[in-house]
Amino acid sequence: MRTLFLDIETTPHVAFIWRLFQENVGPSQLIEPSRLLCVAYAFDDEPMRFAAEWQGKQGHASMVRNLHYALDEADVVVHYNGTSFDEKHLNREFLQAGMRPPSPYATIDIYRTIKQRFKFASSKLEQVAKELEVRDGKIKVDFDLWRGVMNNSLQARGQMMEYNKEDVELLRTLYPILRPWIKRHPNVALYDTDGEELACTRCASTTVQRRGYVLTAAGRFPKFQCLSCGGWSRGAKRVSTTPLREA
Secondary structure (H helix, E strand, O other): OOEEEEEEEEOOOEEOOOOOOOOOOOHHHEEEOOOEEEEEEEEOOOOOEEEEOOOOOOHHHHHHHHHHHHHHHOOEEEEOOOOOOHHHHHHHHHHHOOOOOOOOOEEEEHHHHHHHHOOOOOOOHHHHHHHOOOOOOOOOOOHHHHHHHHOOOHHHHHHHHHHHHHHHHHHHHHHHHHHHHOOOOOOOHHHHOOOOOOOOOOOOOOOEEEEEEEEEOOEEEEEEEEOOOOOEEEOOOOOEOOOOOOO
8 A cells, every 4th residue: 555644844925914913814915825935755664755836947836747747656645734724725725736636645744643643732733743752842943943944945945844844754754653543544455465265444454353242233343453553453244233123
């Protein structure tokens, strides 16, 4: 299975405004809409890739094409708040470039797992990484970094690249830690095993242990825990059922 870890950075909208607080900006006030600025991505344990609009003569167009190729190769995409941010920005970029949708892929939004299953002081990637002690916080940045990049500062571009790549490295570190907690995780065993042997649906390990049953309205199913990643899964075949009765 090809797993793609992905993080994008975008430019801010540029607009005419009347005040600095609680301003409603209409379309007629918009000078320049947001666009894809740069992207860091990596497949599984492969080397990190980075693309930015300032690279080469066709920087932006080349960046969008390369990212489309990467998504087309991916079976699963792992991101942080990418369902509501990264994916929609990328789909807009593909549409504007006259591209067709990339091959369908499953998504794992680490942010959604953090919000649904845990109560950290903050759901920001920086705080989660700090509390799990996988990294002592992220690179500290503010809007001056975006301003510097848009003003063609070489130093700002270098710092933006490191900031972008760091998020992907954090995703690669956090993913195996959080994997057993992820609900509706794609069934990895369908990609990585021949189906002859019982395997974990999250990591495809065959070191699984049967531990009781899952009871549903349709019947009783065997329950398994992976001894490698710790994730739980349910057998596909019912071991017993209850006749339906008219309400």
